[in-house]
Amino acid sequence: MKLRELLHAIPVQQLEGTVDLEVSSVCFDSRKVSAHSLFVAVRGVHTDGHLYLDKAIENGAKVLVVDALPDQLQAEVTYVMVADTSYVLGLLASNFYGNPSKALKLVGITGTNGKTTMATLLFNLFKNLGYHVGLLSTVENKIGDRVIPATHTTPDSIALNSLLSEMVNEGCDYCFMEVSSHAVVQQRIAGLRFAGGIFSNITHDHLDFHGSFDHYIKAKKKFFDDLDRFAFALTNVDDRNGAIMLQNTFAHKKTYGLKNMADFKAKIIESHMDGMLLQVDGHDVWVKLVGGFNAYNMLAVYGAAILLEQETMKVLTAMSDIIGAEGRFDVLRSTNGIVGVVDYAHTPDAVENVLSTIRELRQSGQQIITVLGCGGDRDKAKRPEMAAVAVRLSDKVIITSDNPRTEDPMMIIRDMEAGVDAKDRKHVFTIAERKEAIRAACHLAQPGDIVLVAGKGHEKYQEVNGMRQHFDDKEILIETFNEQ
Numbered sequence: 001m002k003l004r005e006l007l008h009a010i011p012v013q014q015l016e017g018t019v020d021l022e023v024s025s026v027c028f029d030s031r032k033v034s035a036h037s038l039f040v041a042v043r044g045v046h047t048d049g050h051l052y053l054d055k056a057i058e059n060g061a062k063v064l065v066v067d068a069l070p071d072q073l074q075a076e077v078t079y080v081m082v083a084d085t086s087y088v089l090g091l092l093a094s095n096f097y098g099n100p101s102k103a104l105k106l107v108g109i110t111g112t113n114g115k116t117t118m119a120t121l122l123f124n125l126f127k128n129l130g131y132h133v134g135l136l137s138t139v140e141n142k143i144g145d146r147v148i149p150a151t152h153t154t155p156d157s158i159a160l161n162s163l164l165s166e167m168v169n170e171g172c173d174y175c176f177m178e179v180s181s182h183a184v185v186q187q188r189i190a191g192l193r194f195a196g197g198i199f200s201n202i203t204h205d206h207l208d209f210h211g212s213f214d215h216y217i218k219a220k221k222k223f224f225d226d227l228d229r230f231a232f233a234l235t236n237v238d239d240r241n242g243a244i245m246l247q248n249t250f251a252h253k254k255t256y257g258l259k260n261m262a263d264f265k266a267k268i269i270e271s272h273m274d275g276m277l278l279q280v281d282g283h284d285v286w287v288k289l290v291g292g293f294n295a296y297n298m299l300a301v302y303g304a305a306i307l308l309e310q311e312t313m314k315v316l317t318a319m320s321d322i323i324g325a326e327g328r329f330d331v332l333r334s335t336n337g338i339v340g341v342v343d344y345a346h347t348p349d350a351v352e353n354v355l356s357t358i359r360e361l362r363q364s365g366q367q368i369i370t371v372l373g374c375g376g377d378r379d380k381a382k383r384p385e386m387a388a389v390a391v392r393l394s395d396k397v398i399i400t401s402d403n404p405r406t407e408d409p410m411m412i413i414r415d416m417e418a419g420v421d422a423k424d425r426k427h428v429f430t431i432a433e434r435k436e437a438i439r440a441a442c443h444l445a446q447p448g449d450i451v452l453v454a455g456k457g458h459e460k461y462q463e464v465n466g467m468r469q470h471f472d473d474k475e476i477l478i479e480t481f482n483e484q
């Protein structure tokens, strides 16, 4: 593509060099630059792309996008100075791939918990309604039935636009994607046109990255602030911060809720281990998901489908058929009657929701044994809180490891243990090796008891010191159950 074309609608402050040259690719990593690339220098968490301008030129870059011009300019290179390179990277990525978000209906979902579940439910619902659909999620990216492994909850703007353009080329009508707060702050979604945005909820997470809860709220809100007047903005009115999300949006404001007045309303009529009977806008509908939080997820999905102009009865019928994402309240049973639940709960709120649901569904005498850990190089403040909630709502807890990354697993465990009251310690065990922790929980369980393995859900790895080793909670549960 010609640089002149690529710079369409880009807020350029200063230009040095020609715009009549061919650009072969847009890159933000000097190591991925090849002949005739355009390199965007981004200021990151660990380093600054502006330090790699020479490396980018050495690797073949002919255009550099910067927020400050270097002292020495190279004659054969075009310099484009802009105020915010991360933002401009989003716009350039959209332009480079032909603005694919404008050629399908893109719906973004943000919030602390429920994004993957809602995006997957919407993907499955619209497929069931007969559309060709795309999905961008933590678990996987999908174009129709084709799976493309996911590296992030929200891909970087180049990967994102490349995936969207493949979706357009393959005839997708809709794409449902997760919008993480990291992605909003890092402008990964800049330049995208959304047909709608959905807010699930906001509770404690990622305070390491955002600094404070207030900044975390503002990051989520920015997604709605940037929606245009043709989009819908659907929020959870039962969440304390649900209304705040829509304060400054130009989009059509719509609400859903189980407790407060809302445009889309639902009630839980019956709850079972294998599903719930919901009343959605006055209609009874059986769904295959369990837990009050999933009533919210289902209701938001219903609301979004109606806002996307689907027929009510068709949507309700399809809702009975669809399932959510892998590793979200997956139930397994041992031959001797122990119930295993694998769930991706990795925030205090999610642990509370999952355990409250299990408590509501258990029969008298059934014990709950929870296995959980907390991720390394992530929000430390949630560690004692997650442990405290698990101890409050379980009969026994085994504290273990969950992706220690570059941290010492025992230090993470100590942070978690700080949330356990002295009086509860006799019900709490520490087994750093996750496999052994799961096995011990199964051995402690009596027939009928429930073993919750929380935090990793669909993940197929344990990350230790930058190395990912194969690890699958479900696989270990099944293996141990088969021995019992």
Ligand SMILES: CC(=O)N[C@H]1[C@@H](OP(=O)(O)OP(=O)(O)OC[C@H]2O[C@@H](n3ccc(=O)[nH]c3=O)[C@H](O)[C@@H]2O)O[C@H](CO)[C@@H](O)[C@@H]1O[C@H](C)C(=O)N[C@@H](C)C(=O)N[C@H](CCC(=O)O)C(=O)O
Pocket (backbone or CB within 6 Å): 028, 029, 030, 031, 041, 042, 043, 044, 045, 046, 047, 048, 049, 050, 052, 151, 152, 153, 154, 155, 156, 180, 181, 182, 183, 186
């Ligand atoms: C903290 C964070 O979000 N980091 C993301 C960020 O990296 P960074 O800011 O650390 O980048 P950096 O290393 O400082 O480098 C700055 C710039 O210099 C460039 N560089 C660097 C070295 C070099 O030799 N040449 C070069 O050009 C880099 O390409 C980059 O453009 O930008 C990168 C490119 O987009 C991301 O891959 C990276 O995600 C890391 C791997 C990550 O773990 N992110 C997690 C926290 C994340 O994003 N999670 C959310 C979901 C959270 C949730 O809701 O659960 C997600 O959306 O996945």
Ligand SMILES: Nc1ncnc2c1ncn2[C@@H]1O[C@H](COP(=O)(O)OP(=O)(O)OP(=O)(O)O)[C@@H](O)[C@H]1O
Pocket (backbone or CB within 6 Å): 111, 112, 113, 114, 115, 116, 117, 118, 138, 153, 178, 200, 201, 293, 294, 296, 297, 327, 328, 329, 343, 344, 345, 346, 349, 350, 351, 353, 354, 457
């Ligand atoms: N609407 C909800 N409200 C609260 N908790 C939820 C909700 N939906 C799911 N959960 C809980 O949160 C966990 C994570 O759900 P999900 O993967 O859908 O969230 P996410 O927002 O995609 O998370 P991530 O930020 O890691 O991408 C689930 O396993 C469940 O325990």
Ligand SMILES: N[C@H](CCC[C@H](N)C(=O)O)C(=O)O
Pocket (backbone or CB within 6 Å): 138, 153, 346, 374, 375, 376, 378, 402, 403, 455, 456, 459
């Ligand atoms: N997307 C989340 C997932 C956390 C899941 C948990 N298994 C962990 O590694 O902390 C994050 O990167 O913070």
Ligand SMILES: [Mg+2]
Pocket (backbone or CB within 6 Å): 115, 116, 117, 137, 138, 139, 153, 178
């Ligand atoms: Mg997710």
